[in-house]
Amino acid sequence: MSAAVDLSEDAGTLRVSGALTLSNLGDLPHRLAAHDRSVKAVDLSAVERMDTIGAWVIHRFARERGARIEGLSGEREHLFKQVEDADQPVAMRPRRIKPLERVAGEVGEATITAFRTLYGLLGFLGATVIAFYNVVRHPGRFRFNATVHRFEVVGVSALGIIGLMSFLIGIVIAQQGAVQLRQFGAEAFTINLVGRITLRELGVLMTAIMVAGRSGSAFAAQLGTMKLTEEIDAMRIIGVSPMEALVLPRTLAAVIMMPLLGFYASLIAIIGGGLLCWWQLEIPPVTYVARLREVVPITDLYVGLIKAPVFGAIIAIAGCFQGMQVEGDAEQVGTRTTSAVVQAIFLVIVIDAFFAIFFERIGWL
Template identity: 50%
Template structure:
């Protein structure tokens, strides 16, 4: 004898009625089984008693509407009954609903956890991605170099186009305002070179050659290199931040709209200014570095300043000074180029300004050291 359990456990509005005949369970569904009622239907199914028996009949004759959400709920319930050992039979589906249920069943299972890639493969892949990115950046920077060089030549052949007020302003900001930090660092570098050099040369009884060590190191390499790195971190980042902020405020787009070339207005004055300021800073850095070396030689080796100058004049050729100074305009051009390049790549967010500023400092220092290495090889080949 069949017992109708729906009146005891399920309100009719919930769209289902459960009855049992021996080992056969019959679940009669009615009403709409759609996305709008999915939460109610899911709660009704969750309240059903545990599945017991051998067969489950799902009767959909009275179902007025069925969409993917309703089909998924019924499929999930059928899977639970099958897991409990019941054989599930569908009744009243019709051709259209049968295709819908089959389609939902195809996409019912959740995707499995993706296989973990091999660690070595992941490292190689990451290196490849970084290499491709670096190659693209180098290509874009080379294109920008050509664009700026053409604009610079156009401004130099027609001086009226060059914004001298802007050039002088940036010389002051990148040169004059950088004197304290450049002077302090160069002085300390001279002190360190003299102290470490004297300590090592003492093993051979050649402390007097500390003067030569300090002079050649500061004039050829340390003076220009320390100055360029400081300027890259100070002025290169400032160029990126300034132009990047203008990008965020759409001021660069406004320049293009009124017929102004951002390269002429923003980039060329900064490049000209830094190409002038960096040689002057390098000369100042050389003086401060040698002064620091002379002071430490006086303290550690008892070499008087007058004796230091005599040894310096006798042992240091003027070529060393020219070698260091010749690098300065090229380094200044490169630092300003990278700073402006990254500034123009800023997109419309403050986060992008910070990211590009950091990138500009790293790229500028890398370019400076790379150029210094190439200069060292070149001067070695030509015996200068």
């Protein structure tokens, strides 16, 4: 039954009766539109039932005519109040934000995100240490095969690309150093430059960057995919700790392999620098090696070997942490993988700066 609309002739009041519901409205909007603007009030006291659509139709009619609505009970008055609050103009364009305000907002959001990520990384580091302690207490829970497999993925498979990169870096350092030192007649000090900078800094640092881009991203993508397919949740249900089964083998592999890869990269870089010195500066290999033994202190090797496992731990923890944060959809895997690489490289460079200050203070120059 459609709502009956009557207009009293003497007082300009439109009285509505019947059921103001979606199924009974019929052509009510057209009948309301046929009334002229002499309507001053709408009386709803005779309405039997009313839903949101019926209330909105009457509210729109009263708003267009400038009429008041009468005969509302408590519940119906609350319904019309909700309809009135919702009937607001929609802004088609966002509020224009001043450039300074936008920049300040973005900086603030980035700062908050950075501190939250650092807090999460510290918590994840603590969970990894606890998992390592539990494995030490119960050696039978150690995943030996998984760890050895990660040795191959992180270390053996990376020998080719790291060797090529280090060889070219050694050549570039020697060539640029020779060009600059030739101005002062000090080409022989190119050997000092190549030996010290590769063993102390560039060998392990460039290796860490390469491992972060290669293995850190793989850790994030692998764990992220497992998180998305609920494999990690399934492991928890059957009583297997993901920290012990997934995170710990990857972390141990990165920590153990990084010193070996760093030493290997430094050695290849020195060989590359030696070949360039032999070809361009006519320094024989025997003289090159003898000069290296004279000018490169053993502490430079110690510095590189001390920094390498720390860099490996940072890379593995950043990659695994970002992988465990994946949720929602597959796009998160790519986003978290990118974040893992960026965070790992950033933290490696920051920690390397702290190491430089520390070793300078203790006299390992």
